Amino acid sequence: MAEKSALIETRALVKTYDLMIVLRKLDFQVERGEFVALLGPNGSGKSTLLRLLSGLSKPTSGAIFIGGWELPREAAAVRAQIGMVSHRALLYENLTARENLQFFAQLYNLREIDERIRILLEQVGLSKRGDSLVRTFSRGMQQRLSIARALLHDPAVLLMDEPYTGLDQDAAQVLDGLLTQAYADGRTIVMTTHDLERAARLASRAMILSRGNIRYDAPASALDGRQLSERYTEITSLATAR
Amino acid sequence: MSVIASSNPNQNARSGIAAWPPLLRILTLATIIAVAFGLYLGLFYAGTDIDQGQVQRIFYVHLAAFTGAFIAFCGTVIGGVQYLRTRNVQWDSIALAGAEVGLALSVLNLVTGMIWARPIWNTWWTWDPRLTSAAIMCLTYAAYLMLRTGIENAEQRRRFASIYGILAITTVILTLVITRIRPDTIHPVVIGPSVQNPNAEGAFEFSERMGMTIGINSTIWSTLVPVTLMWHRVRLQNLAERVNALKAEILNK
Amino acid sequence: MNTPFIQAVLAILRKDLRTELRSRELISSMGLFSLLSILIFSFALELDRVARQEAISGVLWVTVVFASILGLNRSLAMERDQGNLDAMLLAPINRAAIFLGKLIGNYLFALAVGLLLLPVMTVLFNMPLFQPWLILILFLGTLGFSTVGTLLATMTVQTRARESLLPIVMLPIALPVLLASVHASTNILTNAPIDDWIAWPQILVVVDVIYLILCFLLFEFVIED
Numbered sequence: 001m002a003e004k005s006a007l008i009e010t011r012a013l014v015k016t017y018d019l020m021i022v023l024r025k026l027d028f029q030v031e032r033g034e035f036v037a038l039l040g041p042n043g044s045g046k047s048t049l050l051r052l053l054s055g056l057s058k059p060t061s062g063a064i065f066i067g068g069w070e071l072p073r074e075a076a077a078v079r080a081q082i083g084m085v086s087h088r089a090l091l092y093e094n095l096t097a098r099e100n101l102q103f104f105a106q107l108y109n110l111r112e113i114d115e116r117i118r119i120l121l122e123q124v125g126l127s128k129r130g131d132s133l134v135r136t137f138s139r140g141m142q143q144r145l146s147i148a149r150a151l152l153h154d155p156a157v158l159l160m161d162e163p164y165t166g167l168d169q170d171a172a173q174v175l176d177g178l179l180t181q182a183y184a185d186g187r188t189i190v191m192t193t194h195d196l197e198r199a200a201r202l203a204s205r206a207m208i209l210s211r212g213n214i215r216y217d218a219p220a221s222a223l224d225g226r227q228l229s230e231r232y233t234e235i236t237s238l239a240t241a242r
Numbered sequence: 243m244s245v246i247a248s249s250n251p252n253q254n255a256r257s258g259i260a261a262w263p264p265l266l267r268i269l270t271l272a273t274i275i276a277v278a279f280g281l282y283l284g285l286f287y288a289g290t291d292i293d294q295g296q297v298q299r300i301f302y303v304h305l306a307a308f309t310g311a312f313i314a315f316c317g318t319v320i321g322g323v324q325y326l327r328t329r330n331v332q333w334d335s336i337a338l339a340g341a342e343v344g345l346a347l348s349v350l351n352l353v354t355g356m357i358w359a360r361p362i363w364n365t366w367w368t369w370d371p372r373l374t375s376a377a378i379m380c381l382t383y384a385a386y387l388m389l390r391t392g393i394e395n396a397e398q399r400r401r402f403a404s405i406y407g408i409l410a411i412t413t414v415i416l417t418l419v420i421t422r423i424r425p426d427t428i429h430p431v432v433i434g435p436s437v438q439n440p441n442a443e444g445a446f447e448f449s450e451r452m453g454m455t456i457g458i459n460s461t462i463w464s465t466l467v468p469v470t471l472m473w474h475r476v477r478l479q480n481l482a483e484r485v486n487a488l489k490a491e492i493l494n495k
Numbered sequence: 496m497n498t499p500f501i502q503a504v505l506a507i508l509r510k511d512l513r514t515e516l517r518s519r520e521l522i523s524s525m526g527l528f529s530l531l532s533i534l535i536f537s538f539a540l541e542l543d544r545v546a547r548q549e550a551i552s553g554v555l556w557v558t559v560v561f562a563s564i565l566g567l568n569r570s571l572a573m574e575r576d577q578g579n580l581d582a583m584l585l586a587p588i589n590r591a592a593i594f595l596g597k598l599i600g601n602y603l604f605a606l607a608v609g610l611l612l613l614p615v616m617t618v619l620f621n622m623p624l625f626q627p628w629l630i631l632i633l634f635l636g637t638l639g640f641s642t643v644g645t646l647l648a649t650m651t652v653q654t655r656a657r658e659s660l661l662p663i664v665m666l667p668i669a670l671p672v673l674l675a676s677v678h679a680s681t682n683i684l685t686n687a688p689i690d691d692w693i694a695w696p697q698i699l700v701v702v703d704v705i706y707l708i709l710c711f712l713l714f715e716f717v718i719e720d
Contacts, residue, residue, distance in 0.1 A: 018396035019490035056581055058719070076497050079587040088578035094514040106506035107586035109498035133517075149582070326716050375670070382667035389664055392654040402650050405713050409643065409668050416671050423698065 006065075007032040007156065007188050008053065013062035015048055022048045024212040025062065030190065030205075032156070035183045037199035037220065038192040039228075040209035041236050046192040049209070050161050053190065054084045067156065080108065082157050083150030087165040089142040090149065093135040097126055097145050100134060101152060108153040120148040124178060140171025147178055158182055160191040164198070176202065196232055197225035208235050266473055273462075273470040280306070280459040288455040297361050302455055304354040306463030307347045308376075314344030314468040315383070315414045322404035331483065332476070334400040337407050338390070339475035343468055345383040352376060363428070372429035375420050379413040386410055503588040507596025511570065515604070521569055525562040525608045532558040533616060547620055552680030555612060555624075556673055559633075560640055563605035564665060567641075567648040568658045570601055575652045584718060594645065594714040602641040609633045622684065628696075632679045635699045639672030639706055640665070646710040649717045672706075675699040 006029035013026040022045045030036055038046050051057040052064060055075045064071040066078045084090075091100050098117060105113040121130050124144040134142060143163060150158060160179075164172055179202055183189055193199055199206055200220050206228060208216035215235045223231065262270070284302035291298035321337025324330070355373070356366045367373065386406050393399035421427050448456070515521050536554045540546065574580045574597075583593055610633065617624045644665055651660040666673075675698045682692035 019487055019494075021490075021494045054585060056584055076587055079585060082585065084581075084585055086578060086581070088581075090578045090582035092510065092514060092573070092579060093577065094518045094520075095510065099510075099513065103506055103510045104582070104586065107498055107503055107583065107588055109502065109587070378667050378670055385663045385667060388656075389650075389654070389660065392656040392660055394655065398653065401716055401719075402654075405646075405650065405716055406664060408713065409647075409709065412671060413667050416674075423694070 006030055007067055008190070009065040011063045011065075013049075013052065013064060014060045015045070015052060015057070016060045017048075022212055023052075026212075026214060028207070028214060028217065030188060032188055033183075033186050035179075035189045035202065035204045036191070037203035037206045038190060038209060039194075039196065039199060039206060039232060040192075044209040045212045046209055047161055050084075050086075050159050050190065050192060053157075054082055054159050055079060056084075080153060081155050082159060083153065083155035084159045084161070085143070085146050085150045085163050086161040087163070089134070089146050091134050091142060091145060094133060096131050096133055097121065097137075097148075098130045100145065101149060104149050104152055110153060116152070117148075120151060123151075123181070124148045125174060138171070139166045140168060140174065143167060143171065144174060144178070147175070151182070156188060158187050158189045158191075160189065162192055162194070164193060164195055172198075196229045200225040200228045208232055210235055262477075266470075266477070269466070269470050269473065273466040276462045276466050280455075280462045283455040283458055288452045289449050291452075294362060297358055300354050300358050302459045303463075304351055304358060305456065306459040306467075307351040307354065309460045309464035310468045311344040311347035311351060312414060312418075313464050314340045314347060314472060315411060316340070317468070317472060318344065318386075318407040319411050322407040325400060325404045331400065332480075334404060335476045335479040335483075336472065337404060338479060339472040340468075341383050341386050341407060341410075342475055343471040345380060345387070346471075347463075347468070348376065348380050348383070352380065368428070370429055371420050371427045372417065375413065375417045379417045382410045382413045498586065498588045498592075500589050500592050503586075503592035504596045504599070507583070507593060508599050511597070511600035512603075514573070515600075521566045521604050522607065524569070525566050525604065526611060528565055529558050529562045529608050529612055530615065532561065533612065533619065537619070547622060548685055549681065551616065551620055551622060551624075552677050552684055555609075555616060555680065556636065556677050558612065559605065559609045559637065560666070560669060560673060561662070562608045563601070563637065563641060563644060564662050566604045566608075567601055567644045567665075568652070568661055570597065570604075571645075571648040571652045572658070574649075580649075580718065590715045590718060591711055593718065594649075594711060597649070598641060598645045598710075601645050602638055605637040605641050606634065609637055624684070626683060628683045629680055632676055632683070632696060632699070635696060635703055636672055636676035639676075639699065639703045640669040642703070642706045642710050643668045643672075646714055646717060649714070671702050672699065675702065 008030035010026050010028055013023055014021070015023040026049070038049065040046050048057065052059055052071070053066070055071050055078055058072050067081055069077045071078055092103070095103065098121070101117045101120065102113065105117070110116070117130075118127075121127050124147055126141060126145060126148070129137070129141065134145065137145065143166075147163075163175060163179075167175060176198070179189065179191070183202070183204075189203075191199075191203070200223060203220045206216070206218060206220045206223070207214055208231070216231055220228070280302070284299050288299070288302070290296060317340030318337045319340075321333045321335075321340055325333035325337060352373075355376075359368070360366050386403065389406055390399055390403050393402060421429055533554055536550075536558070540550055540554075574583070580593075584590075610630070613624045613629070613633070616622070644661075647665045647668065648661055651657060651664060654660055675695045679692055679695035679699065682695070
């Protein structure tokens with residue numbers, strides 16, 4: 001993979017669900033180390049886009065390249081580079097935190113995992129609860145463990161689908177810290193969220209999706225939370241007016 | 243109204259879609275004539291069975307309906323396999339048409355069988371292996387239709403239906419072979435070289451005319467009938483898809 | 496690039512066994528259901544000595560199949576509820592490994608229930624059910640319907656009707672397996688000469704192999720999006 005090419009690239013990406021067009025010819029690139037906040041109202045295609053980038057869903061037409069590999073043709077190569085966190089925990093409730101991570105480590109064919117799991121649990125602040133059942137965890141703890149699971153195989157790309165859903169203030173702050181850390185570690189992050197203020201604060205780039213099109217795409221530093229929110233209202237009300 | 247119609251250039255094109263294609267008209271007509279001819283052979287041309295009398299005549303439709311159902315269910319398998327390979331919606335419509343037409347024909351097969359059994363076996367229904375497995379075969383395709391209605395996502399519905407349609411053929415095959423592997427059936431073995439089961443009640447010897455009637459009826463019901471009915475069903479499905487497409491077009495604007 | 500096939504299968508199997516050992520959710524509900532079922536059958540059918548010989552293998556197999564439907568629903572619902580199926584699909588593993596991992600787990604649970612029922616029914620009905628041939632049939636029969644059950648349950652947990660749909664779609668497909676198993680068992684229990692019924696286990700093996708291959712190939716289409 002050449003250094004110059006973008007880490008994530010889509011070309012004329014289209015996804016339809018049973019005649020409903022969800023994404024219309026998306027063309028965009030994400031460079032290595034960017035933190036993209038993907039914004040947009042419900043039904044704008046954000047989650048669908050993330051599922052496509054993760055390889056969970058196949059595009060109707062168009063192409064996706066991640067690290068130079070094409071999806072879905074070279075999905076096997078792409079999977080090892082992607083970590084995903086969704087609003088669902090993707091964890092087994094009747095296993096402990098450690099067992100969950102061990103299980104996924106086996107699926108990713110990782111070696112010498114004990115030390116890695118120890119470090120990750122510490123990073124997400126669950127060292128003391130490592131041997132508790134996930135069932136007993138609060139939503140915030142589950143979400144933190146979910147991030148540990150996504151980071152387990154040291155992926156270059158982190159895809160986060162509304163990770164703040166259902167988190168209280170404290171848990172959200174912990175998540176802020178983890179995301180900042182992951183960004184500082186040089187990971188490329190694509191995150192969908194409804195929280196414009198947070199997006200402006202954390203991300204390096206903001207993209208607003210509306211009715212399956214990218215309506216806005218700019219470095220987040222160009223705008224503060226208020227301005228972003230103004231643009232957002234402008235774009236989305238435009239879409240509803242039509 | 244006529245002014246609006248003539249001012250809309252799409253109108254003619256749309257009514258053109260709704261009309262039957264010429265080949266389908268010919269086929270439909272041919273099927274009606276052929277079925278009528280088959281019935282004529284069964285009711286008047288073939289001789290009356292010495293032991294069973296007039297009721298034996300229902301057998302011509304009974305067997306023919308099963309052959310038709312078998313072909314239609316094969317259509318479901320082919321449609322399913324091809325859909326999974328190509329993802330062309332047309333194949334799924336064929337699979338669905340096969341299941342519905344096959345189900346209708348196998349119900350006809352069961353009902354005619356029951357009418358025959360009433361005077362011959364002195365009961366409408368008996369828990370014979372062949373009868374039971376034929377009934378379960380019907381239920382399998384009812385389950386196929388139920389599975390379809392249970393899935394909202396159309397793409398997923400087609401995919402799951404294709405898979406189930408492929409698996410469901412096992413009950414059809416079981417119904418076919420069960421008189422071989424369960425020799426305690428009292429159902430007469432009709433097709434294929436087999437020693438007539440001594441347990442079978444209501445088995446009969448064929449005269450030449452009877453044999454011909456069986457052959458012609460089964461040919462008609464296993465070719466023209468399922469093909470015509472399935473074609474109509476596929477067309478109906480296409481029209482329904484078109485309505486959906488137009489709806490989606492409005493929503494996608 | 497992919498994780499070795501066997502490793503992925505074993506990881507999924509170990510995960511299921513560990514979950515089960517901890518919660519005992521499946522085995523306890525399947526076991527309890529089975530006991531209830533045979534007791535109710537014995538009431539409802541008023542099984543006397545003669546009727547028992549004829550009916551008992553039917554009771555055994557119907558009970559095992561329904562118990563395994565219970566287990567299949569739970570086992571796949573566990574993968575769906577928290578979106579864990581997605582988590583497995585995200586991992587660089589062969590899709591068929593997911594099928595095989597889940598299948599082996601479901602098979603072991605169904606088999607455990609069957610093996611548990613043999614001594615219980617031996618005692619309750621005073622019939623010698625613990626016979627090597629019968630145990631072999633149990634191994635073959637439960638394999639057959641666990642195979643179609645794993646495929647179909649993965650499908651039905653993704654539908655609107657969910658749990659209620661599995662028995663409806665699974666029982667007809669499992670019928671050939673059930674038929675062969677019941678007839679083999681009845682013959683074994685009535686001490687029929689082996690030549691009379693050896694065809695049944697043979698049919699069972701053939702059906703098992705066909706279903707295994709078919710479901711193995713079709714599974715990929717059940718989980719893709």
